[in-house]
Amino acid sequence: MKVIPNVPYNNDSFAEQQVFEALKAVNTEYNCVAFHSVMLPNHAYKRIGEADFVIVSRYGVFVLEVKGGKVSQKDGKWVTKTINGVFEISDPFKQGNSALHGLHEKITAYVDLEQERLPLGYGVIFPDVLWDRDGAEWESEIVCDSRYMHQFEHWLTSFFEYWHKRPANSKFLSDNDVSNIIDYLRPDFDFIQPLFAHVENVNNLSVKLTEEQYHYVDMAMDNKRIICSGGAGTGKTFLAAELCRRFIAQGKTVLLACHSSWLRHYLTTLIPSEKLIITTISGLSVTMRREDIDCFDILVVDEGQDVLNIKDLEHLNGVLKDGFNNGQWYFFHDINNQSNILTEFDSNAMTWLKDQNNPAIFKLNINCRNTSNILLKIQSSLACDLGKPALIEGPEVTEFFGDRDILSKELSRLLEELKQSELDKGSITILSAFRKRKSLLSLLEADEVKGIIELDDYKVKTYPFTDITFAEIANFKGLENDVIILLDLVDPLYLTKNDTNSLHYVGMSRAKAKLYCFWDNSDLI
Structure with missing residues (x-):
């Protein structure tokens, strides 16, 4: 099913994100669109209300309210308990019903429909709990709990059929009516997401080190020599930085080396530590004299494809305690389409490096930079x-x-x-x-x-x-x-x-x- 917008609004509701993904996974054979977080100025009892999700389909217009966490009700008061605490919430059934009537008023006032009556319905989704309570204010068909989240499409079909059996909802909307309602809702409630909002979403959702890379950090701590490859954006630099932080915390003298002076300055902004030596290969000798260092306990190389030549590797070999053969080093590289931009790649140098006392070979497979x-x-x-x-x-x-x-x-x-x-x-x-x-x-x-x-x-x-x-x-x-x-x-x-x-x-x-x-x-x- 098409969901507007195409990514969930960042409202810190994991429950709504679950429903968002469930709706996207629904296969529909007819014109059917879901809207996330629809503002309702004509709400029945609030000056401005909000419907968590609104679905427009041939069956009609439906509001879905979502309540996450452990939900309970006592003496008419609704409460949800999450990892962030216990919070009082509105009655979701009354909330869904009133939001639906506010939406009905807006649509019938501004949209010229072929259908005499607008089919309507509402439901409540509790994605984190089992809901097995009967009540006078709801029917089981309008409730989706954690069980149905795993068969959401089946539940949604039954939900549509339940409301369709009601006399007021007995007729389907025409394709033209569905399109007109969608066109009406879209400009009012789905203005094109500006670029700055896209950027903010990416930065909020991106991870500097994915679970896979954290796993590699842990493995790297158990290996003295590693050659790690990965395409652009797979987190090589951030993985190298995390290793440097951990080794510095152990009191080790660490060299983070690269070829480009631009990259060197960029790395200093990522790891602002006086204990870490970050330098280019060409500036290594001067840096060591200035810092009064004869050799390093650990060597980390970023953008290693730029130093894959015998001359640079021999230089690094001379400053690493016990050298490449017996020393501790971590080499991050990407020879995928970016070799020979700054330096000439030497395949013999990579062969030599792999022969240095059986280094572990890692490959990063998750891109955590690009959308x-x-x-x-x-x-x-x-x-x-x-x-x-x-x-x-x-x-x-x-x-x-x-x-x-x-x-x-x-x-x-x-x-x-x-x-x-x-x-x-x-x-x-x-x-x-x-x-x-x-x-x-x-x-x-x-x-x-x-x-x-x-x-x-x-x-x-x-x-x-x-x-x-x-x-x-x-x-x-x-x-x-x-x-x-x-x-x-x-x-x-x-x-x-x-x-x-x-x-x-x-x-x-x-x-x-x-x-x-x-x-x-x-x-x-």
């Missing part, structure tokens, strides 16, 4: 594996096609739209295959690009950013932001087997919540 829509777009466009989605669906990827003149006009319009929105400007990063002065951004007027900060390895220290930022794709590898605008790349559809898709892979996978792609097809026209 499923972004993930699906990357995987379908580039035929690469970034793991299984752990986040919500999120907004669709928006693509623009054409020559630079057409794209610059679209970019101008988009930037104006984003600047006028309630979206935090620091959550937007523009990525290009070129420097700013050669990118599509250079075709815009000066006032249009005013306030857009071109990042460098020093300005990365200001993460999280406060303004719209710009960077070359290669430099932004290992970093992320909520909204990414990708410029100056050809449509992946036109890439040949001889073309590298590394910049596409890195650029697209930086987006957490929303991705805009400006595909420059100038050379194809």
Whole structure:
């Protein structure tokens, strides 16, 4: 069943989230839509009321009230007990009935129906308890408890049939009536979810380390040498950071090494600890002299594909206590479509690393950065594996096609739209295959690009950013932001087997919540 909006409102109600998912899983052969959290200005006894769910179908219009936790009633007072405490609640049956009449008044006043009478009904869902009480105010057919949550579609069908047998509900709504009611409810109660709300939802629901990664952290603590691989967004950096925190707490001297100075500064914002040494390979010697350190107890390498060459590995081997062969080290890498962007990948170096005293081999399979829509777009466009989605669906990827003149006009319009929105400007990063002065951004007027900060390895220290930022794709590898605008790349559809898709892979996978792609097809026209 289609549910509007396509993700549940974040109201801290796990019970409503359960019902939301149950409704989405229902297969319907007719026009049937559910609305979550419908506001009712004409509520019977409240100035403004709310229906948890409203279903519009050929059977009519139905209100579902949801009450989670352990529910009880005594002397007319209803109470729910949850992990957060004990709370007095409204009588859900009276609540559903009154919400239904408020909704009926609104619909019949504003919608011209073919059906003379509007079929109506209400139900109450207790997803966390068994409901086996009879009462004068309700029939068992309108109650769904924890038993029926596992066969929700069957219960819903019986619920519809129960109300349909009533004389006032005996006639089905026409498809036209159903569509008109849905169209009426949608603009009143389902305004298009703004981008800032999508971003907020993603950030609220995303997990920095999934249950799988926490499991890997625990396993890593039991292994002295690990090579961990995973696609972009599978949590390699956050896993590396968690290991560093744990080893620091044990009093170990820990080196977190990477190739990019941008990534180094970004990592310092993630792990603000004076006890952790974070440095690039090129700056390692200077850092050790400054910190007066001869060797490290533990080595952690992030974005390891950038240091997979014999020279860099030998350098690290010399600063690790007992070296790679007998020392303690954790190597995180992704050679999936992003090799050779900053350095040249050497397969012999990986072979050498795997020969160092039987390191454990881990692979991360859950993507905890990208929404499923972004993930699906990357995987379908580039035929690469970034793991299984752990986040919500999120907004669709928006693509623009054409020559630079057409794209610059679209970019101008988009930037104006984003600047006028309630979206935090620091959550937007523009990525290009070129420097700013050669990118599509250079075709815009000066006032249009005013306030857009071109990042460098020093300005990365200001993460999280406060303004719209710009960077070359290669430099932004290992970093992320909520909204990414990708410029100056050809449509992946036109890439040949001889073309590298590394910049596409890195650029697209930086987006957490929303991705805009400006595909420059100038050379194809």
